[in-house]
Amino acid sequence: MSDQQMPDLSALLSQAQEMMAGAQEAAAEVVTGQAGGGMVKVEVNGHYEYQSITIDPSVVDPSDIEMLQDLVLAALRDASEQIAEGQGDMLGGMDLGGMDLGGLLGGGGE
Secondary structure: OOOOOOHHHHHHHHHHHHHHHHHHHHHHHHEEEEEOOOOEEEEOOOOOOOEEEEEEEHHHOHHHHHHHHHHHHHHHHHHHHHHHHHHHHHHHHOOOOOHHHHOOOOOOOO
């Protein structure tokens, strides 16, 4: 590590603590996935604990159950994508100062 500066570990620890606090907040947040223009809604928190499903009666057609199933599945996917997006944004916020962690973690260095 003679050519590289040692990272500021206290700053990294501080960033990690901020990220953990943000992760706890994000996990508690409830997002709503929608399909069919809001005809089917699914509420889920960041722990993927589903809170509720709301289905507009107008999409309940006994002769076309397959469409309703597709709408529920699409709403679930929408909610999951929102959670994943939020988690990705949170993890992308950690600035490692261009540091290669591979050497610190025993990974492949040169």
